[in-house]
Amino acid sequence: MDLESLTRTSGEWLRATGPESDIVMSSRIRLARNLAQYPFPARADDATRAEIEELLHGLIEQRPGGKRFNYIPVSTLEPLDRQMLVERQLISREHSETQGRRGVGISDEENVSLMVNEEDHLRMQVLHSGFALDECWAEIDRIDDAIEAEVTYAFSERLGYLTACPTNCGTGIRVSVLLHLPALVATKEIQKVFQALQKIGLAVRGLYGEGSQAMGDFYQISNQMTLGKSEVQLIKTIQDVVPNILGYERRVRTALVKENRQGLHDQVSRAYGILQNAQTISSEETMHLLSSVRMGINIGLIDDLQIPLVNELFVHTQPAHLQKIRHAKLESAERNIARAAYIRQRLAERHVDRN
Amino acid sequence: MKKCGRCSKPAVLHITELRQGEVQALHLCESCAKEYLSQSPEEQESVPAGASADAEPDLDEIDHQDCPNCGISFKEFRAGGRLGCPHDYTVFEDELLPLLENIHGETEHCGKVPKRAPDSSHRQFKLIKLRTDLRAAVEDERYEEAARIRDEIQAITTNDPVGEPREV
Ligand SMILES: [Zn+2]
Ligand SMILES: [Zn+2]
Numbered sequence: 001m002d003l004e005s006l007t008r009t010s011g012e013w014l015r016a017t018g019p020e021s022d023i024v025m026s027s028r029i030r031l032a033r034n035l036a037q038y039p040f041p042a043r044a045d046d047a048t049r050a051e052i053e054e055l056l057h058g059l060i061e062q063r064p065g066g067k068r069f070n071y072i073p074v075s076t077l078e079p080l081d082r083q084m085l086v087e088r089q090l091i092s093r094e095h096s097e098t099q100g101r102r103g104v105g106i107s108d109e110e111n112v113s114l115m116v117n118e119e120d121h122l123r124m125q126v127l128h129s130g131f132a133l134d135e136c137w138a139e140i141d142r143i144d145d146a147i148e149a150e151v152t153y154a155f156s157e158r159l160g161y162l163t164a165c166p167t168n169c170g171t172g173i174r175v176s177v178l179l180h181l182p183a184l185v186a187t188k189e190i191q192k193v194f195q196a197l198q199k200i201g202l203a204v205r206g207l208y209g210e211g212s213q214a215m216g217d218f219y220q221i222s223n224q225m226t227l228g229k230s231e232v233q234l235i236k237t238i239q240d241v242v243p244n245i246l247g248y249e250r251r252v253r254t255a256l257v258k259e260n261r262q263g264l265h266d267q268v269s270r271a272y273g274i275l276q277n278a279q280t281i282s283s284e285e286t287m288h289l290l291s292s293v294r295m296g297i298n299i300g301l302i303d304d305l306q307i308p309l310v311n312e313l314f315v316h317t318q319p320a321h322l323q324k325i326r327h328a329k330l331e332s333a334e335r336n337i338a339r340a341a342y343i344r345q346r347l348a349e350r351h352v353d354r355n
Numbered sequence: 356m357k358k359c360g361r362c363s364k365p366a367v368l369h370i371t372e373l374r375q376g377e378v379q380a381l382h383l384c385e386s387c388a389k390e391y392l393s394q395s396p397e398e399q400e401s402v403p404a405g406a407s408a409d410a411e412p413d414l415d416e417i418d419h420q421d422c423p424n425c426g427i428s429f430k431e432f433r434a435g436g437r438l439g440c441p442h443d444y445t446v447f448e449d450e451l452l453p454l455l456e457n458i459h460g461e462t463e464h465c466g467k468v469p470k471r472a473p474d475s476s477h478r479q480f481k482l483i484k485l486r487t488d489l490r491a492a493v494e495d496e497r498y499e500e501a502a503r504i505r506d507e508i509q510a511i512t513t514n515d516p517v518g519e520p521r522e523v
Contacts, residue, residue, distance in 0.1 A: 034441055037482035039425040043439040047490070119437065145470070153469050154441030155476040157364065159455070160464030162441040166451060167458050169444070171466045201460075228461020 003072075003081050007316070007324045011088060011110035011127065014311040018130020022298045023246050025178040025218065025311065028089075029136040029235075030125040031144055032163045032172035034154040040164035041100070041117040049101040049117055055151070056116045060105035064146035065139065067112060069105035080329075083320035089127065091115055112143065119164050120172075122147070131242060133175060133235050141231075160227060170227030175235050177242055178207060182217040182295040183252040184245075190219070193245055200237065201225055216287035216314060221245075253299055268296030272305070276347050280336040286317050286343065309350060313343060359384035362445050364477055385478060386445050422446045424483040442480035482511060 013026045038044060038052050053073075060069050074082060074095060082096040091104050095118045102117035115123040124147075126140040154162040160170040168174075184190040194204050207218035221242070223234045256264055271292035274281075281289075294310045296302040315321060322338050323330050330338055359366045359382060366382035421428045427439030429447050438444070444451060455462050469476070485508050492501035 036441060036476040036479035037486070039440040039483050040438060042435075042437055043425050043427065048486070141467075144467075148469050148471065152471055152476050152479050154480070155469050156441075156444060156464070157468075158362075158463060159444055160466065162444050164437045166438070166455055169455070170459065170461075170464045173466075225459040225461070227455060227459035228463060228465055230466035233465075 003077075003084065004324065006084065006088065007321055009110075010308075010312040010315065011090075013111055013127040013129045014308060014315065015129055016307040016311060018128055018132045020246055021130035021307070023180055023249055024131040024242070025180055026127050026129060027132045027136050028125060028127045028174075028176045028178070029133065029140050030123060030174045031140055031161075032120040032168045032174075033122040033124070033144070033147070033161060034163060035121050036152045036154040038121065041102075041119065041121060042164065044100075044117075046100065052121055053101045053103055053116050056114075056122055057103060057105075059147055059150050060114055060116075062150075065143035067107050067143065069107055069112070069114065071103055071105045073101075073103045075100065075102050080320050080323055084324055087315055087318040087320050092118060092123070094119060095123075112139065114143075120168070131177065131246075133177070133239055136175075137231065137235055167224075168226050171229070171231050171234065173226055173231050173234060174222055175238050176220050176222035177238060178218055178220050179242075179245060179249075180216075180218055180291070180294060181245070181249050182291050183256055184249050185217045186256070187252055189248070189252060193248065197221060197241065200241065202238065202241065215284060216291040218291075253295070257299055264299075265296075265301050268292045268301050272296065272302055275343050277344070278340045280333075281340040281343070282336055283318065283339070286339060287314065290314055290317075305347070305350060309346065313346060316346075317343060358382065359387050361387040362448055364445075386442060386480065420446065424480055440480065440483050441476070442483065445477075445480075478511060482508060485511075 016022075018024070018027070034040060035052065035055070038048060041049060041052070044052065057071055060071055063069070072085075074085070074091065077085075079096075082091070085091045085104070086093050086096045088110065090106055090110065090113045092115065095102060095104070095115050098118075100117065102115070104116065105114040106112070111127045113125050115125070124140055124143060126136045126143075128135050156162060161172040163169045163172055181190060181193075184193060197204050201224055203222050203224045205220050205222075206215065207220055221238065223237065226234075229237075271289040275286075275289050275293065290310055290313055293302060293305065294307065297305055297307055297310065316325070317339050319330075319335055322335055322342065325342060326338050358364065362384060364384035364387075366384055422439055422443050423446070424442045425439035427443060429450055432438055432443065432447065438447075452462050485504055489501055489504045489508065492498075492504060
């Protein structure tokens, strides 16, 4: 796979084609698996890590689940390339930053990635646009079956799939949805959502930001427990709760429009205007303004811009992408200038397309 | 099939012992049997099979018990938060169960099961140690031993795709 070409494309999951994709940016399921005959990656010596990588790389080349994968030996990549894969959500931050032989198989549509020698021997992840957890599960289950036909997974009847960290054992599953909740954030109602979710054992974390402070009003909701409930039960817990959050966000949006349509229209138009004209812009401000514009499109206050382009800008304006697009290492101040130029160009192209 | 008295995996070793005038039957899975047999009689005495519920786990004892396959100690695990190999779930079971209960609120898996017999997974944990031993034997030019280890590895890897439990 040519990493350079990634800067000209975007993952299928950003195309806003899935159900409820005005609020649900993406659905994701990941499975943690280990081979029975090896120590976990962090305790494996170089020769063993290499052996594990060779074995799993071989299986990934055999198109598990009928999918074609491009294998990238992550340990041989430059830090900037690794960071770009993190920004695209194809590998975890840990996989980018850890040491030793490791890699990732990425499907052509960029919606499946199979990480080798992460914290566990194999971390499989499927991403879909919108609220589509059943599709994610069907796909990852099929790939898991195909790989399991060739290897012996570390498994115990009592504790299920055995993982390097006891927080993942059992099903080894992490089910998550990425939600765009600007209205709940603006009215601080989001706190109530946090409390309700924590009570039923779900974790909430901000995307891109550190801790609970989310940049761009994106929040990821995921299961914490992995042992004692089946994959389907864990998926259902999230499937049951997400419609309530979507309903809540939509009600608050409607109320905001009703209360002060002009004020809101002004706010999203100004955000759009800044993005079209700024000469230098930080990552934080970009996220904040893109979030306003994204909501503006969804409530019909901006009508000459499409959601997929906004989704793509969230990813392509991050540091590693900008530097790959510019083919240069850029300091923070230079990045802000490059970011503003890139956004102006993409938004201007958008208007040319329409005429 | 009888279950292992220590970890509830299928038992492959059945021992009847006379101890302090009492007849005691032991049923152990392969990994627990290996551990049991490698202990001195005193140790066997002090850590009775079936992990008596009333005995307070002695922290020093726990910290000194290392995984025979990957060498990690429970202390190391507690410091780093990551286990060394899948077999650690058996070796440190008594210490891990309360932890798992804390994290998940449950200690019994429910959900997907590999189509391959899960028992074969348990047996393959042995390969972790055998591979390390083999590399060491070759490095030290102990070729006879290396050949023996290689045979042992081969026996496991050729038998296991079928995954039929072997009775000892
Ligand atoms: Zn046992
Ligand atoms: Zn171990």
